[in-house]
């Protein structure tokens with residue numbers, strides 16, 4: 001799993017308990033996962049279809065640097081299934097896991113459309129490095 005995106009937990013991201021607000025984290029995850037799906041499927045028209053159980057494993061606090069990891073676990077006909085982990089960048093302690101996020105590839109008519117992809121595309125295939133695209 002590649003941890004592409006880092007976030008710095010700021011005062012505006014906190015809940016009344018003084019820890020990272022779950023809604024802020026879910027917003028970051030949905031955006032990160034959407035970008036991942038767009039890049040993997042080569043199409044800007046993808047929508048979130050389904051998000052499975054979310055496990056808030058441990059709290060994050062103001063000033064923490066966290067990182068979001070996403071990887072594809074399944075390529076369907078019109079969908080792509082991803083899995084996600086968020087962890088503390090410095091300690092590597094797990095903060096959250098999401099088993100499944102399903103995104104659907106849409107055509108110009110807004111309906112599900114086959115994406116034709118069957119496996120993860122790596123940047124090395126395009127630019128010669130090991131990172132996932």
Ligand SMILES: CC(C)(COP(=O)(O)OP(=O)(O)OC[C@H]1O[C@@H](n2cnc3c(N)ncnc32)[C@H](O)[C@@H]1OP(=O)(O)O)[C@@H](O)C(=O)NCCC(=O)NCCS
Nearest residue numbers: 046047048049050075076077078079080102104110111112
């Ligand atoms: C996404 C949407 C167009 C799909 O329509 P649909 O009629 O459910 O489409 P289908 O039944 O053809 O399913 C499309 C794909 O999603 C998968 N899917 C549908 N329901 C699912 C569910 N509950 N869990 C997991 N996958 C699901 C199907 O298996 C199919 O994948 P496949 O082609 O790879 O096998 C429609 O549900 C929708 O517009 N939802 C709202 C999306 C949205 O607004 N998201 C939030 C903002 S981004």
